[in-house]
Amino acid sequence: MSRSILILLGHPDRDSLCGALAQRYATAARNAGHRVHLIALGELQFDPVLRHGYRQIQPLETDLQDAADAIHACDHLVLVYPTWWGAMPALLKGFFDRVLLPGFAFRYRRDSVWWDRLLAGRSARVITTLDTPPWYYRWIYRDPGITQIRATILEFCGIRPVRVSRLGPVRSSTPQQRERWLALAAELGTRAG
Numbered sequence: 379m380s381r382s383i384l385i386l387l388g389h390p391d392r393d394s395l396c397g398a399l400a401q402r403y404a405t406a407a408r409n410a411g412h413r414v415h416l417i418a419l420g421e422l423q424f425d426p427v428l429r430h431g432y433r434q435i436q437p438l439e440t441d442l443q444d445a446a447d448a449i450h451a452c453d454h455l456v457l458v459y460p461t462w463w464g465a466m467p468a469l470l471k472g473f474f475d476r477v478l479l480p481g482f483a484f485r486y487r488r489d490s491v492w493w494d495r496l497l498a499g500r501s502a503r504v505i506t507t508l509d510t511p512p513w514y515y516r517w518i519y520r521d522p523g524i525t526q527i528r529a530t531i532l533e534f535c536g537i538r539p540v541r542v543s544r545l546g547p548v549r550s551s552t553p554q555q556r557e558r559w560l561a562l563a564a565e566l567g568t569r570a571g
Contacts, residue, residue, distance in 0.1 A: 381570045382413045384452035386445075388459030388470035390420035395548060395556065399505055399563040400458040406567030415448050419469050426472020432480055446477050454570055455502040455537060457527065458563075460548075461515070465523035466506075474531055483535040495536025502537045503566060504528070507559075508546030515544065541571065 385404055389396035400416060407414045422441035429436055438446060449455065459466050480486065485494040504527060508515055515521065528540045543566070545559045565571075 380411050380413065381453045382451060383407050383415070383454045383456060383567075383570055384448045385414065385416040385456040385458065386470070386473070387416065387418040387420070388457060388467055388473075390467065390469050392418045392420065394460075395507055395559075396458050396460055396505075398560060399507075399545075400456075402560045402563040403456060403458070403505070403567035406564035407570060410568045410570070412567075412570050415452070417445055417448065419473050422473075424473075424476060426469060426476065428472075428475040435479060436476070438476065442473075442477055445473070446482060449477070449497070450482075453500060455500055455532075456505065456566075457502065458505045459507075461506045461508045461510070461523050461546075464519060465526055478531065478535055493534075495534070498536030498538075500537045502532050502540045503571060504540060504542045505563060505566070506542070506544055507548045508544060509549040511547050512544035515546075 385400050387397055387400040391397065397418070400418075404414045404416045422445070424439040424442045425436070457470070459470050465471075478484075481496075483497050485496060487493060504524065506523070510519070516524075524542055524544070528542065532538070532540045543562065545562075
């Protein structure tokens with residue numbers, strides 16, 4: 379079954395391992411018959427700072443409005459980014475701060491601690507690269523960046539299931555290891571997983 383896939387490249391540099399992973403996923407997904415839209419966040423023009431919190435909503439720049447429309451239109455969201463200092467890059471976090479706003483991604487219920495998840499019906503794949511061995515990041519550091527992106531961002535907005543691929547350690551990887559990671563990205567793209 380054909381799916382509408384949005385890939386968000388959260389690395390500021392398209393010419394990076396993350397950029398190659400995103401492109402490999404996109405190419406394989408297109409070849410499998412899926413509709414694919416890839417957005418490189420580093421090429422967008424927007425202020426990543428939510429200046430007034432939710433007290434006063436900043437109008438979205440054209441690039442952010444286009445990205446919000448793409449999120450709304452997709453069935454499956456793919457996030458490709460490096461883990462820096464235990465979590466996503468500031469660029470990706472700023473993107474989420476600005477785009478996943480009340481009324482678009484969630485809605486608080488009046489006189490309740492509960493909220494409505496306005497992006498329900500979508501699934502997600504997170505592909506993150508690490509310099510830390512993935513087992514160490516997961517079991518010793520306790521997966522802080524993955525918990526943030528899975529539970530407190532994507533699932534909070536209703537996106538589930540959220541599947542995760544942790545790739546690393548990048549710093550000491552060989553060309554053969556990187557090729558295996560690129561092959562994994564292609565496999566995931568083919569099955570829109």
